[in-house]
Amino acid sequence: MRAETPDTVTVMAQMMSDLGRLTSRARMRRDLAGQGVKLSPTDMWLVDRLSEFGPARMSELATWQSVDRSTMTTQVGKLEKLGLVQRAPAPDDRRAIVVSVTEAGRQLHEESRAAACTAFDSMLADWSDAERRQLTESLTHLVDSLVKHLSTKSEDHSTER
Known part of the structure; x- marks a missing residue:
């Protein structure tokens, strides 16, 4: 008897699980972030976001990472002590705090x-340019779909963090 071929959605679910497992390994995190980086992935995401998109209010960053403001305050405080970010009152509302990346963070x-x-260049060394482009297009589409899914408010997702 021939075994049934798994459907595409089942394979995607397994691949997402595998990606999560593989990208959380210490070696992979070092390879992707650099040997000298000792920050958590969450801390690096914040430094990356501020480097790429510029200063942001503390409340915007908390929303972006789907955490409470108190959690963001703690995270920013850690990065500030390391000299990677700095806080300042918002120019248009002195009660609000704006976080920006420092030169060391950049x-x-x-x-x-x-x-x-x-x-990635090493990992994909035997891939053709067309395969690399196809992967990039597919991953971009996947990330866009994940962002859309996670930003959709519904009863089922209202308590997600």
Whole structure:
């Protein structure tokens, strides 16, 4: 008797699980972030976001990471002590706090981005340019779909963090 071929959605679910497992390994995190980086993935995401999109209010960052403001305050405080970000009152509302990346944070972002590019170039060395483009297009589409799904408010998702 021939075994049934798994459907596409089942394979995608397994691949997402595998990606989560593989990208959480210490070696992969070092390869993608750079050998000198000792920050958590969450901390690096914040440094990357501020480097790429510029200063943001503390409340915007908390919403972006789907955490409470108190959690964001703690995270920003840690990065501030490391000299990677800085806080200042918002120019248009002195009660609000704006977080920006420092030169050290920007340099860390650039070094980690270069490390990730080197790692992916090595991992995909035997892929053709067309295969790399197809992967990039598919991953971009997947990320856009995930963002859309997670930003949709419904009863089922109202308590997600």
